[in-house]
Each structure stands twice: as C-alpha cells, then as structure tokens.
Amino acid sequence: MKTYRKITPEGTRDLLFEECQARRTVERALAEVFSSHGFKEVVTPGLEFYDVFDPESSGISQEEMYKLTDRRGRLIVVRPDATLPIARLTATRLQNLPKPVRLYYTQPVYRSNPNLTGRSDESVQTGIELIGAGGRRADLEALVTAVEALRACLPGFRLEIGHAGFFRALAGQLPVNESQREDIRRFIEAKNYPALDALLDTLGGGPAVAAMRRLPRLFGGEEVLEEARSLCVGEQTVGILAYLQDLYETLGSLGFGDSVMLDLGLVQRNDYYTGVVFSAYMEDYGDAVLLGGRYDHLLGLFGAPMPAVGFAVQVDALARRLLSLQKVSAPPAPEVLVHSCEGFEKEGFAELSSLRAQGHRCEHSVFDTREEALVYARARGVREVLFVGAQVERVLLERGGTL
Amino acid sequence: MKPLRIALTKGRLEKDTVALLEKIGYDCSAIREKGRRLILPVGNHEFEAVLAKAADVVTYVEHGVCDLGVVGKDTILENGNSFYEILDLGFGRCRFALAGPKGKPFYGGYSIRTIASKYPNVARAFFEGKGMDVQVIKIEGSVELAPLLGLADAIVDLVETGATLRENGLEVIETVCPISARLIANTASLKLRKREIEALAARMEQAKGDGI
Numbered sequence: 001m002k003t004y005r006k007i008t009p010e011g012t013r014d015l016l017f018e019e020c021q022a023r024r025t026v027e028r029a030l031a032e033v034f035s036s037h038g039f040k041e042v043v044t045p046g047l048e049f050y051d052v053f054d055p056e057s058s059g060i061s062q063e064e065m066y067k068l069t070d071r072r073g074r075l076i077v078v079r080p081d082a083t084l085p086i087a088r089l090t091a092t093r094l095q096n097l098p099k100p101v102r103l104y105y106t107q108p109v110y111r112s113n114p115n116l117t118g119r120s121d122e123s124v125q126t127g128i129e130l131i132g133a134g135g136r137r138a139d140l141e142a143l144v145t146a147v148e149a150l151r152a153c154l155p156g157f158r159l160e161i162g163h164a165g166f167f168r169a170l171a172g173q174l175p176v177n178e179s180q181r182e183d184i185r186r187f188i189e190a191k192n193y194p195a196l197d198a199l200l201d202t203l204g205g206g207p208a209v210a211a212m213r214r215l216p217r218l219f220g221g222e223e224v225l226e227e228a229r230s231l232c233v234g235e236q237t238v239g240i241l242a243y244l245q246d247l248y249e250t251l252g253s254l255g256f257g258d259s260v261m262l263d264l265g266l267v268q269r270n271d272y273y274t275g276v277v278f279s280a281y282m283e284d285y286g287d288a289v290l291l292g293g294r295y296d297h298l299l300g301l302f303g304a305p306m307p308a309v310g311f312a313v314q315v316d317a318l319a320r321r322l323l324s325l326q327k328v329s330a331p332p333a334p335e336v337l338v339h340s341c342e343g344f345e346k347e348g349f350a351e352l353s354s355l356r357a358q359g360h361r362c363e364h365s366v367f368d369t370r371e372e373a374l375v376y377a378r379a380r381g382v383r384e385v386l387f388v389g390a391q392v393e394r395v396l397l398e399r400g401g402t403l
Numbered sequence: 404m405k406p407l408r409i410a411l412t413k414g415r416l417e418k419d420t421v422a423l424l425e426k427i428g429y430d431c432s433a434i435r436e437k438g439r440r441l442i443l444p445v446g447n448h449e450f451e452a453v454l455a456k457a458a459d460v461v462t463y464v465e466h467g468v469c470d471l472g473v474v475g476k477d478t479i480l481e482n483g484n485s486f487y488e489i490l491d492l493g494f495g496r497c498r499f500a501l502a503g504p505k506g507k508p509f510y511g512g513y514s515i516r517t518i519a520s521k522y523p524n525v526a527r528a529f530f531e532g533k534g535m536d537v538q539v540i541k542i543e544g545s546v547e548l549a550p551l552l553g554l555a556d557a558i559v560d561l562v563e564t565g566a567t568l569r570e571n572g573l574e575v576i577e578t579v580c581p582i583s584a585r586l587i588a589n590t591a592s593l594k595l596r597k598r599e600i601e602a603l604a605a606r607m608e609q610a611k612g613d614g615i
Contacts (some may be wrong), residue, residue, distance in 0.1 A: 288590070
C-alpha cells in the first residue's frame with residue numbers, strides 16, 4: 001500500500017533554522033509594537049465550529065475551509081481566519097471589560113487552496129483588533145499601528161487606504177440589481193476594465209456610471225482624491241472622500257507620507273468591511289502582506305453589536321523577505337564543546353554553567369571518547385573543545401565547514 | 404529598479420503582442436530571434452519578456468515573478484484570477500461555445516447531460532449559471548470526438564470559424580462568451596509600479612485601437 005510517511009501535505013512545509021529565526025524575528029517585532037500600543041495577546045482554538053465562519057457573513061467560501069466532525073457529528077473547521085474567533089470571544093466573554101478592547105494574536109490560519117498552485121495552506125498571521133470603538137481616532141490608531149508594525153520589520157512597503165462605503169454609495173446611485181452590483185464589485189476588485197466597461201455601457205450615462213468606470217483606476221497619491229471629487233455627486237461619497245483626505249493628510253503629517261497611498265477601488269469583502277479598508281504591499285511579493293479595515297457589523301452577528309477595526313499581517317511573507325535580504329541568518333555553531341572525561345561529569349556541568357552564564361553558546365559532548373568529540377566538533381564547525389578532567393584542557397580547532 | 408517583466412503566451416498571441424509592442428516603438432528583435440532562450444530583453448532593456456504556456460503565464464503573474472502577462476480570456480476563465488485584468492488587447496478573438504450534433508435538441512428532457520471539454524471549469528460554471536446539473540468529462544485533445552463517439556451529449560470548446568464543427572456534423576447550440584487576449588498585471592506590481600504599468604497599458608490600448 002502506498003504511504004505518505006515521508007512527505008508533508010501539499011501547501012505545508014517544514015521550517016528549518018534560519019527560516020524559524022526569520023519567522024520569530026517578525027513575530028517578536030510585531031508583538032513588541034502591538035503590546036507597546038496597549039494590545040493584549042489572546043490565543044483562540046485551532047478548531048472551531050463551522051458556524052463561526054458561516055460563509056454568508058465571513059466571505060470565506062466553503063471550499064476553502066478544512067472541515068472535520070466532532071464526536072457528535074457537528075461540523076468543525078480548522079481555523080481559516082483569526083478575526084472571527086476573536087469577535088466570538090469578545091462578544092461572549094469580554095462583554096464586561098471597559099471598551100475599547102485591544103487584542104492581538106499570532107496564530108496560523110488554514111485555507112485549502114487549489115492543487116499545485118504553490119500557495120500555502122498554512123500561514124501564520126499576526127494582527128490586532130480594536131473592538132468597541134468607532135470613528136476617526138480608532139481608524140487612525142489602527143492605521144498608525146499598521147504602519148509602525150511594518151516599519152519595525154521592513155522598509156519599502158506601501159500601505160493603501162480605501163473605504164468600503166465609497167463603492168456602496170456609488171453603487172446605490174446606479175440602476176442595478178443585487179447580482180449586477182456584485183458583478184461590478186468583482187470587476188473592480190480584479191481591475192477588469194474591459195468587463196466593467198461592457199457592463200456599465202448597458203446602464204446608460206450619468207455621473208455615477210462615469211465615476212464607477214474610473215473607480216478601479218482611482219489609486220495613487222493625493223491626485224486620486226481630486227479626480228474622485230470631480231467625478232462624484234452625492235453627500236455620502238463627498239463625505240467619504242473628505243474623511244479619506246483627512247486620514248491621508250494626518251498620516252502624512254506623522255511622517256508616513258512616503259509609505260501611504262489611496263485606492264478607492266479597494267472593494268474586497270465589501271459586505272464584511274463597513275468603513276476604512278487598507279492593505280499593504282512590498283517588493284518581490286506578489287500579494288498583500290497586510291489586510292485590514294473596519295467591520296462594524298461583525299460583532300452583531302455574535303450578539304454584541306459593537307464597532308471594530310483591525311488588520312492581519314502575513315508573517316511568512318515578511319519572514320521570507322527578511323531572509324532574501326539576508327537580514328537573518330542561520331543560528332551559528334556553538335562556540336564551545338565541553339567534553340567531560342570519565343568520572344568528571346559534575347565538573348563538566350559546572351564548567352558549562354559558568355560558560356553559559358558568561359553568555360557563551362556551548363554544547364555538552366554526548367560522546368564516549370575524546371576522538372569522537374573532536375570529529376563531531378570539526379564537522380559541526382565548533383572552534384573550541386574543552387576536555388574537563390582533573391584539569392581543564394583546551395583544544396582550538398581550525399574553522400571548518402558548518403553543518 | 405529592475406525592468407518590468409512581461410510573460411507572453413507562446414505562439415500566436417506572442418506574435419500579435421510582438422507586433423503591438425513594435426508598433427509602439429519597442430525593439431523586439433530578441434524575441435523574433437530568440438533561439439532557445441526563455442527570458443528576452445525588449446527594447447532598450449526597458450523590460451523583459453518571458454515566453455510560457457498560457458496557463459503558466461497566469462501562474463507566473465499570480466505569484467508576482469512576472470509583473471505583467473498576455474494571455475487569452477479562455478485561460479483566465481479556466482484558471483481563475485487573483486490578478487488584475489487591465490486591458491482587452493483585441494487580438495486572439497474567438498468564443499467559447501456549447502456545441503452538439505446537428506439538428507439534435509440539447510435542452511429538454513430530464514436526463515443528465517454529459518459535456519466533454521478541455522475547459523471543465525468553464526463548462527461547469529456555464530451550467531451552474533443555468534441551474535443545470537451536468538456531468539463534465541475532461542478531454543485533452545480533439546473534443547469534437549466525444550459526441551461523435553457517444554461519450555458526451557455536447558462539448559464546450561473554443562470556436563473560431565466553426566469549420567471543424569461543421570465537418571464533423573456538429574453545430575453551435577449557444578455562445579458561452581467571447582474571448583480575446585488580455586493584458587494582466589500582478590496585484591502588488593500594479594500598486595508598486597503604477598506609473599510604468601499604466602503608461603505601457605495606455606500606449607498599447609492606443610496602438611491597438613489603430614489596428615495592427
């Protein structure tokens with residue numbers, strides 16, 4: 001019978017040495033930023049009931065979730081998203097805490113991707129949720145935390161800001177039904193200009209149609225707002241543009257101007273997000289490394305209506321970037337190998353303790369003979385071997401290759 | 404900064420794209436005389452062209468190892484899209500169609516239809532849209548054979564002139580959708596290199612309007 005004992009499932013991988021180092025570096029840097037902003041860490045279970053992630057409200061399709069059943073036949077999923085469990089836990093267990101609640105997490109999420117596309121089914125995300133606060137200051141807090149978090153890891157990213165309400169307001173001015181609206185949204189998300197044009201051509205003229213036509217192209221710097229203002233009619237859209245301009249300028253005044261852009265065509269998960277939405281990109285990674293926004297309806301689904309804003313960072317993407325920039329390297333070989341001679345184990349351990357107390361990385365030899373210890377030290381690239389007996393004998397080795 | 408990298412679908416779309424690029428003033432001699440090389444400089448090294456099979460163009464662009472790609476809408480429909488589809492290049496025109504034996508009604512009756520296709524996802528999505536439950540069989544080669552041999556009731560395939568269908572006693576039952584070549588862009592690339600990519604797309608759009 002064929003067994004799969006020697007391989008890991010598609011979309012998963014082992015992480016070795018410097019890869020672990022890179023992941024931990026990113027996790028630590030981000031956790032440091034989050035906790036210095038007053039966010040407290042939570043861990044949610046890896047397994048949750050399917051109902052928590054109901055595709056209708058989560059926007060996560062059924063096909064993407066890893067599912068199993070519990071002993072009573074109830075449908076369980078392997079956590080496909082970090083925010084919904086946090087909404088569940090806030091709504092059910094943190095009702096009595098003073099608001100807003102500031103939470104952060106670092107945990108893997110699991111999505112089943114189509115075969116052989118090279119995407120990871122398991123990816124670590126870390127992020128924050130600021131729950132129980134609406135309005136400009138809360139949005140700004142989330143945005144500033146996002147920029148500072150990315151800055152703590154890597155230079156050279158772009159954060160773009162949009163607003164879920166902008167598309168909704170524009171779509172509201174068009175003579176379209178639900179399914180046409182969703183088509184328009186999809187075409188804008190894919191920046192599929194030809195298909196969008198074809199659909200809008202059937203709706204006749206008018207300023208809303210013209211504005212919608214330009215929407216996927218409305219990304220970039222401040223000029224975007226100017227163009228959008230010239231296209232838009234209606235109190236709601238104008239209000240949103242003023243709001244985005246305020247956020248954009250405030251971030252600029254904080255010295256983040258170089259990293260921040262606008263994209264009015266950010267329409268992902270438009271039923272999930274209710275206000276400001278943002279995502280970040282960096283060079284040499286083909287997808288967003290950070291996604292976030294305001295989701296004021298979500299907590300209500302768990303019975304505790306509250307405004308909320310948050311974002312998630314793709315830890316693996318940042319870690320890979322750190323590695324390719326050679327900002328982290330494999331942990332080096334130990335500096336010292338201590339070999340306790342027969343009958344001198346106690347002295348050997350004492351020597352190790354004192355070396356470690358001085359901050360040296362050292363290994364205790366597990367070999368029976370001096371020769372084996374030396375062969376190992378050479379192969380491992382250890383420079384110094386201490387033989388601890390009646391006296392301590394020090395042997396220095398040429399630098400060899402590391403394993 | 405690195406040159407923009409554009410993946411071209413080998414074959415006819417490649418030739419049409421080269422013609423379009425030359426028309427807007429880029430020197431494509433490296434592509435015309437490529438030999439066995441797979442990554443080729445375009446113009447004065449303004450960008451690099453990569454030659455690949457259609458589905459691979461989508462893969463390379465999705466992963467961001469190529470910033471742009473030229474690929475048929477048929478490939479996009481079959482392979483999904485987590486990239487931006489920014490321009491209809493206007494060449495490589497044909498259509499997806501449902502076709503079956505001439506004179507034999509396809510709709511009607513209650514038995515489940517069997518559909519043969521090289522594009523199972525397109526076929527499935529088309530019938531899902533109609534609320535019809537069909538069985539789809541993937542065929543790699545000449546799909547027209549399947550209904551002739553009695554394996555399938557109809558096929559979903561690319562149709563250009565319809566000559567092959569006619570010669571085999573088949574006819575188009577319904578058009579699924581029109582197809583043409585598209586310029587696609589990686590999500591992050593478009594955000595990070597907006598000016599370059601938009602400028603190129605605008606020039607291509609203008610040139611295509613004038614006819615190749």
